[in-house]
Amino acid sequence: MATWILNALVANESSDKLETKHLRIENGVIAELADGSSSPDTAGCDTIDGTGKLLSPGFIDMHVHLREPGFEHKETIASGTRSAAKGGFTTIACMPNTRPVIDTPDTVKLVLDKADTEGVVKVLPYAAITKNELGRELTDFAALKEAGAVGFTDDGVGVQNAQMMKNAMALAKSLDMPVIAHCEDDTLVEGAAVTEGAFSRKHGLKGIPNESEAIHVGRDILLSEATGVHYHICHVSTEQSVRLIKLGKSVGVNVTAEVCPHHLVLSDEDIPDSMDANWKMNPPLRTPRDVEACIQALEEGTIDIIVTDHAPHSAEEKAKGMARAPFGIVGFETAFPLLYTKFVKTGRWTLDFLLRRMTSDPARVFRLPSGKLEPGAPADLVLLDLANEREVNPETFLTQGRNTPFTGWKLYGWPTLTMVNGRVVWTEENGISQA
Numbered sequence: 001m002a003t004w005i006l007n008a009l010v011a012n013e014s015s016d017k018l019e020t021k022h023l024r025i026e027n028g029v030i031a032e033l034a035d036g037s038s039s040p041d042t043a044g045c046d047t048i049d050g051t052g053k054l055l056s057p058g059f060i061d062m063h064v065h066l067r068e069p070g071f072e073h074k075e076t077i078a079s080g081t082r083s084a085a086k087g088g089f090t091t092i093a094c095m096p097n098t099r100p101v102i103d104t105p106d107t108v109k110l111v112l113d114k115a116d117t118e119g120v121v122k123v124l125p126y127a128a129i130t131k132n133e134l135g136r137e138l139t140d141f142a143a144l145k146e147a148g149a150v151g152f153t154d155d156g157v158g159v160q161n162a163q164m165m166k167n168a169m170a171l172a173k174s175l176d177m178p179v180i181a182h183c184e185d186d187t188l189v190e191g192a193a194v195t196e197g198a199f200s201r202k203h204g205l206k207g208i209p210n211e212s213e214a215i216h217v218g219r220d221i222l223l224s225e226a227t228g229v230h231y232h233i234c235h236v237s238t239e240q241s242v243r244l245i246k247l248g249k250s251v252g253v254n255v256t257a258e259v260c261p262h263h264l265v266l267s268d269e270d271i272p273d274s275m276d277a278n279w280k281m282n283p284p285l286r287t288p289r290d291v292e293a294c295i296q297a298l299e300e301g302t303i304d305i306i307v308t309d310h311a312p313h314s315a316e317e318k319a320k321g322m323a324r325a326p327f328g329i330v331g332f333e334t335a336f337p338l339l340y341t342k343f344v345k346t347g348r349w350t351l352d353f354l355l356r357r358m359t360s361d362p363a364r365v366f367r368l369p370s371g372k373l374e375p376g377a378p379a380d381l382v383l384l385d386l387a388n389e390r391e392v393n394p395e396t397f398l399t400q401g402r403n404t405p406f407t408g409w410k411l412y413g414w415p416t417l418t419m420v421n422g423r424v425v426w427t428e429e430n431g432i433s434q435a
């Protein structure tokens with residue numbers, strides 16, 4: 001049976017005016033995108049009223065933490081994918097810093113099986129570069145690829161040893177797989193929770209310097225050049241990293257990069273003096289100068305895509321305060337409204353620009369079939385309400401995490417319906433639909 005989404009608004013590359021379209025879905029795939037002036041024959045079809053709503057490919061988030069196995073008190077594949085669906089995400093790539101670490105084919109399969117039975121959006125597992133993410137011994141890349149891993153990363157920590165990283169890249173290249181790197185030199189960051197900047201100086205705190213990230217970025221771009229691997233840089237946060245990525249791209253290195261909403265809308269100067277640990281994440285909120293450099297890097301294509309780095313922690317863990325709480329904030333349920341309100345409503349970006357960085361660009365960078373409103377693409381879709389302002393209220397989140405610095409922010413651009421492979425998985429009205 002076919003489904004029609006009728007009278008929805010679609011963003012357009014060449015102008016900021018939205019166009020009305022009807023979209024037909026058959027067998028889980030987009031079958032037709034018809035002009036709004038046509039009158040489709042919907043006899044015998046399901047229909048969804050898209051009037052006044054923006055229709056976009058479902059968002060793709062290539063950096064998330066689902067915490068399962070092992071940290072189910074923070075999040076599960078069930079709760080994390082529900083949160084993703086509510087945020088308009090239809091494909092998410094989960095990080096291997098679980099317990100056990102996703103470093104064996106069995107653990108990859110466990111995540112894929114759980115996602116299949118308990119998840120509501122598509123889950124792509126990354127596998128670790130080194131066993132237990134300890135940086136000592138490479139995992140079995142070929143077997144992990146065979147089991148379904150989509151890339152290799154030790155996210156949560158940097159790979160400290162350059163030869164280890166070079167070996168990892170050469171092996172990944174031979175398997176046509178990407179290496180995804182959390183860039184951080186441990187010797188430069190010991191014991192710090194916030195960036196080196198106005199906030200750390202004001203409170204007499206040791207800061208995390210920009211070089212701790214950029215040193216790995218520079219090192220790994222050279223290693224990527226030497227090995228030819230597709231090297232993707234996690235959560236870019238500094239001006240120095242941007243400069244190095246730009247240089248790498250200019251000489252043809254196969255490097256891509258991502259940035260998180262919080263690094264585009266907050267700086268260290270926004271951290272409250274109360275030292276609330278909901279403002280603590282890794283990399284930390286940087287200076288306003290770094291924020292502007294990251295925004296411009298995204299605008300000029302030096303940074304390719306937007307990811308959330310959704311990193312839920314329990315309230316108890318975050319209550320330990322700035323110095324002792326774990327790094328990380330939740331991201332799925334605020335990502336699009338934040339960026340839409342901050343950059344599109346203010347006229348700095350077109351709607352099409354923002355949507356591409358969250359849909360077709362991640363699909364291109366990671367060679368995924370989704371991310372487009374085109375016949376033949378999977379019917380992974382989201383409808384969004386651009387007209388109504390609403391306050392961020394963590395009590396309404398579907399993630400188990402309440403760790404957000406955005407409580408009370410008034411935003412536009414809230415999802416109203418999310419569909420995966422042609423099946424409605426979440427609506428604003430009825431919440432999650434059980435299969």
Ligand SMILES: NC(=O)N[C@@H](CC(=O)O)C(=O)O
Pocket residue numbers: 065097155156157182280281282283309311312326327328329
């Ligand atoms: N980003 C974070 O602040 N935390 C992440 C780890 C990571 O992505 O580096 C986590 O797993 O909690």
Ligand SMILES: [Zn+2]
Pocket residue numbers: 155156157182234235282283
């Ligand atoms: Zn990370």
